[in-house]
Amino acid sequence: xxxxxxxxxxxxxxxxIAIALIEFxxxxxxxxxxxxxxxxxxxxxxxxxxLILKPAALFLSLTIASYVWPEGRGILSGLPFWAAFLxxxxxxxxxxxxxxxxxxxxxxxxxxxxxxHTPEQYQVTIAFRENWSWLFFMPGFWWI
Numbered sequence: 001x002x003x004x005x006x007x008x009x010x011x012x013x014x015x016x017i018a019i020a021l022i023e024f025x026x027x028x029x030x031x032x033x034x035x036x037x038x039x040x041x042x043x044x045x046x047x048x049x050x051l052i053l054k055p056a057a058l059f060l061s062l063t064i065a066s067y068v069w070p071e072g073r074g075i076l077s078g079l080p081f082w083a084a085f086l087x088x089x090x091x092x093x094x095x096x097x098x099x100x101x102x103x104x105x106x107x108x109x110x111x112x113x114x115x116x117h118t119p120e121q122y123q124v125t126i127a128f129r130e131n132w133s134w135l136f137f138m139p140g141f142w143w144i
Contacts, residue, residue, distance in 0.1 A: 019124045042125040049128050092140035
């Protein structure tokens with residue numbers, strides 16, 4: 001992992017932890033609606049994403065991309081951050097919005113997404129509470 005990738009990862013992790021700490025300081029984690037099993041489910045979901053699913057998806061997508069489009073390696077590396085942000089994050093967020101919306105509207109997608117809606121109280125820790133199949137069909141999962 002390059003230094004810039006590590007710093008980006010630490011930044012995202014830091015923001016996630018900061019939001020969780022804010023929620024904790026506001027008393028959101030002391031709710032009687034939050035059960036021990038909720039914490040276990042959230043921890044397992046985050047662990048499966050960070051340790052198994054995302055590394056596997058990145059390995060597969062990078063391996064396939066290196067064979068299909070070898071000239072594409074590092075294509076965004078010379079761009080300033082704001083330009084890469086517009087090219088990568090904005091379309092990804094747009095695709096995620098529609099993917100999420102369709103999951104609520106189309107019966108065949110709902111079983112993949114309903115895991116995210118099982119807790120009685122929403123907090124930042126449920127952001128990664130997803131069915132593994134939901135993640136593998138989500139467009140941005142393969143390239144971000």
